[in-house]
Amino acid sequence: MPEQAACVRASNFTEVNLGYSTELARQEALRCLECAKPACTNRCPVGVNVREFVQLIVAGDCMAAAARIRQDNVLPAITGRVCPQEDHCEGGCLMGKKVQSLGIGYLERFVADYEQQHLDFAKISKAIPTGKKVAIVGSGPSGLTAAGDLVQRGHQVRVFEALHEIGGVLVYGIPEFRLPKKILREQVDYLRAMGVEFETDVVVGRTVTIDELMNEEAYDAVFIGTGAGLPQFMGIPGEHLNGVYSANEFLTRINLMHAYEFPRYDEPMVDLVGRPVAVIGGGNTALDAIRSALRLGAGKASVLYRRSEEEMPARAEEVKHAKQEGIDFQVLTAPIEFLSNRNGWLKAARCVRMELGEPDASGRRRPMPVVGSEFDLPLSVAIMAIGTSANPIVQSTTPGLATNQRGYIQADENSQRTSRKGVFAGGDIVTGSATVILAMGAGRRAAKSIHEYLTTGVW
Ligand SMILES: Cc1cc2nc3c(=O)[nH]c(=O)nc-3n(C[C@H](O)[C@H](O)[C@H](O)COP(=O)(O)OP(=O)(O)OC[C@H]3O[C@@H](n4cnc5c(N)ncnc54)[C@H](O)[C@@H]3O)c2cc1C
DSSP: OOBOOHHHHTTOOSOSBOOOOHHHHHHHHTTOOOOSSOHHHHTSTTOOOHHHHHHHHHTTOHHHHHHHHHTTOSOHHHHHHHSOGGGTHHHHOGGGGTSOOOOHHHHHHHHHHHHHHHOOGGGOOOOOOOSOEEEEEOOSHHHHHHHHHHHHTTOEEEEEOSSSSSSTHHHHTSOTTTSOHHHHHHHHHHHHHHTOEEEOSOOBTTTBOHHHHHHTSOOSEEEEOOOOOEEOOOOOTTTTSBTEEEHHHHHHHHHTSOGGGTTTSSOOOOOOBTOOEEEEOOSHHHHHHHHHHHHTTBSSEEEEESSOGGGOOSOHHHHHHHHHTTOEEEESEEEEEEEEOTTSBEEEEEEEEEEEEEEOTTSSEEEEEOTTOOEEEEOSEEEEOSOEEOOOHHHHTSTTOOBOTTSOBOOOTTTOBOSSTTEEEOTHHHHSSOOHHHHHHHHHHHHHHHHHHHHHOOO
C-alpha cells in the first residue's frame, strides 16, 4: 500500500495510507488462493465473504464486489482501515504461512472507496416497511451496524447520539490520519440513504430514558451501544497536575473539536511545540494520542509501556508507522509518580523499569518492577491511555437492566438480549473496550435477534 513518507506525514494530519490504484488492487486480488474452506471468512466477526468479493475485483466488477461486502458489513471503508486484520481475516490467510497474507483489509478499503466514488445514492433501495420502530442508543460501530442491518429488514430505525457528531470512537477517538472524517461521513450518509434516522445531542438517561422511549415514544425495541468511554487513571501521585490528560480528552479535543486546526476552530490545546510528551499505554488509543502529539509539534514523543513490544495490543501497522515517524518506544517502563514545577504543571515522570513474571489473568506475563531502577523522565505533557470503563448513565436510569460487577451491561452472547424485555445491548458496553469489528459483530447479532423478536413477538 503506497503511503506518505514518514518525514512528511509526521507533521500533517492527512491520511498515512494512500490507497490502491485499480491495477494494484487487481494484482493483489490475483494472489488469492480461493481456498475451499476459507479461514479468512470464518475468522471475520461479521463473516465477510472474502473469496467472493476478491474474485469480483479480479473480474473487474468493483461495484459488485462492494455490494457483496455490504451483505455482511455496512462499514467497509472503516473496517478496511482500522480492523486488526492480522487477528482476523489475514491471520487466517493460508498464504501468510509461507509469504505475506493477502492484503484483505487494503482490498476492502479499495472496494469501499471505489463504491463511494461511483455510487448513485438515488439507486439505494429501501426495504418494505414492517411498521416496527427500533431505537439505537449510541452511534459507534455497534449501533451503526445494528441500524444498517435493521433498516434493511424494513424496520424504522432512529439512532440517538449524545455527542454532536455521529460515529462514536470513529469520530472522537481515531485521528484523521488513520480514518478521515470525510470517509466516516460518507458511510453515515449511505446509512441515511438506506433510511436510518439520526438525532444528535441526546443523552439517553438524561434527555430521555429507555422507558420513555419504549412507553411514550412507542419504540418496539431498543439497542444499547454506548461504548466504554469513561477514562481510567493509575491512581499515582501527581495525576491531577496540569499537563496530565486522559487520552479520551486529548483525542476528543483534537479530533472532534479540531484543535489541530486552531485558530480556524475555537479549541485551544496546551502548546506542545518542542516539548517532551509521553503516552502511558500500548494500545491503539496510546499510539493515536502520541502520533497526534507528534503532529502538533511535540519535541520528543515517547510511549511508556509496562510490558514488552510483543504484548502490545495496538495494530501491527500502527506500531510500524509510529516507529517510522520517530516515536520513541520505552517498553518495560511505567510511571510511578508525576512531578510538578512550582506552578502546578507537570515537569517530569518518575518511572521504573519492569520485567515480566508469570502470566496473569489476561494470559499475558505480569510486569514486575525492577528494584532500584527508578529514573526521572522530563515531561511537559503525559497522556493516560491505560483503558476505559463503562459510563453508568443508561444503566443507572433503566430499572431492571442487569449489569456485572464492573458496571457493564449483561447481555446474552448470541442474542445480545439483556434482562429487560425488548432491550438489547452490544459492543464495548457489554464486553469492555475491544475492537471495531467485534462491536460490529455484536450489532449484527443484535439486529438478527431484534428482527426475530419483532416478527415473532417471542422473548
Ligand atoms: C483512540 C482509539 C483508537 C482505537 N483504534 C482502534 C482500531 O484501530 N481498530 C479497532 O478495531 N478498534 C479500535 N479502537 C476500539 C474501537 O474503536 C471500539 O472498540 C469501538 O468503537 C466500540 O464500538 P461501540 O459501538 O461499542 O462504542 P463507541 O464507539 O464507544 O460508541 C458509543 C457511542 O455511544 C454514545 N453514547 C454513550 N452514552 C450515551 C448515552 N447515554 N446516550 C446517547 N449516546 C451515548 C457515545 O457518545 C458514542 O458515540 C480504538 C479505540 C480508541 C478509543
